[in-house]
Amino acid sequence: MIYLPGLLAFILLFMGIPVGLSLLVSALLYFSFMTDTLTLVSVVQRMISLNMSTSLLTIPCFLMVGTVMNKCGITSRLLRWCNALVGHHEGGLAQVNVLLSTVNGGMCGSSGADAAMQCKILVPSMVEHGYPIAFAAAVTAASGLIAPMIPPGNLLILYSSMTDVSVVRMFMAGYFPGILMCLSLLIVVAIVCRRNHYQSRSARAGLKEVLVSTIDASWSILIMLVLIVGIRMGIFNVNEGAIVIIILCFIIGLFVYKAIKINEIPGLFIETFHLTGNIMIMLMGSLLFGFYLTWARIPQDITAGLMQITTSKYGFMAISMLIMLVMGMLMDGTAMVMIITPILYPIAKSFGIDLIQFGILVILNAYVGSITPPVGGVMYTVCNITKVSIPAFFKQVKPFIVVLLILLVLIALIPEISTYLPYAVYG
């Protein structure tokens, strides 16, 4: 009987009810009708007290950073810079696509949104340079998966706010896997482009061109450096870092790049307010759903059940990765992380898995699933925008999926890939 609300959550999800509300409905059903150990007022109060947390403020702060960076011309300058650096290679623009996702650091909150942005910026010019549109779409979708892994990716923040892993540790944990993803995708792009003779720039960008684009993007590069170095050196904490970046972006966007006008600023706040409302409802639903699971002692039951199948942590990881991959194929990555984390996190803890490593696995799994048919969220977003058919997209995205799956297995087998940096830096 106690499993009924959990089951209901999945039914409601697939009925198309928003993720946050589906989770909220099932948790409230449990607390209102199936247990008398907690009053409705206490549950409602929890919906407010969970929200009044300083650590959750990181979410609106970094959503604001993402919005402001896009509007202030920071992203477009980073694109030009990447193009000057690697545009001369075989498949130059495809390489730029991958590199831009890496340096941009995934601030859209969802890989779908990130891929959608790159679709609009890069795919048209890739097609102009002779790339098949299906390949351009596949590269964009696959490279979009790097962004949430590179700090300050919002999924890293969301995972940390749902668990007791500190956000700075999650940031540090994202670097190696993110860079490995970038390198492996660059290799795949190079091989595919070489084999098919896709676009190559006629000449390497001259030193002058590289210098000009570097100087042009210097403020954008500086902003990323300020954030990374500032947090690493303890000059500011995560929220303070976000505020510093917002202020810097506004100054640069208004007075240096002149990319926005004063009267456009209120619109940025309204846009981010809506984004925040959307993500926070999902988070509140997820936290309350997690509260129901804990209250009903469901993770303990699942752990006991799993222990009968396997007692090895690698066995558990294999099972959970399979579940997450399938779920990632069926829903948006952010939504999947919200749903799966409260269920699997306590179990991973009881199996003695490093929770930082587990977080990285959850995030990567969610996103690999999202470029895989039948219904990967990112795949649909990219195919919708580029008007590429699913079979044509899948044909092109296959090598990327294979490489990402190999990476996933490596991260599961070698915890140091995700845990070395956070422990080396923060002990």
Add this chain to the structure above:
Amino acid sequence: MVNKNLGRCSDKVIDSLGGGMFFLMIVFIAVNVLSLWFTGRRYAQLEEIVLSGFVWVTYISLGSHYRKKQHIAVDFIVERLRPEIKKVIEIISDVIVFFIGIIVLFGTWKLLVLSIDKFTPMLKLRFFWIDLGLFFGFISLIGNILTKYIPLGKEEDK
């Protein structure tokens, strides 16, 4: 027509209220950061306002996002169904969300009554004003569902 105008009007109110609150949140966080750096002082009062505003920012747009289908949802199955089945599922979903909205509203109402004489530690702000954000959010959710099915005013002559 009236429904549409009502929707547009409530969107404007929510945009102004939410956008304004969000702006103040960012400004107050910035003030605290700068103040800590330059004067070594952090204002707990500002933090309290920020966290109170955060509750409003989270819930205030609930109804408007639900009406405009802006929430993240898993809709790939529903999208593939025949329009009439899709419509039935949409109605069932609305009914479920409506009833859960009523339950939350009932709980929030009880909480509001309890919190009227409870105060925050720093600013001595009544918790009532914070909890009202949740109440407002779910009222707007219920209102948006109701106006979807109950036409207000007369349809314009075509």
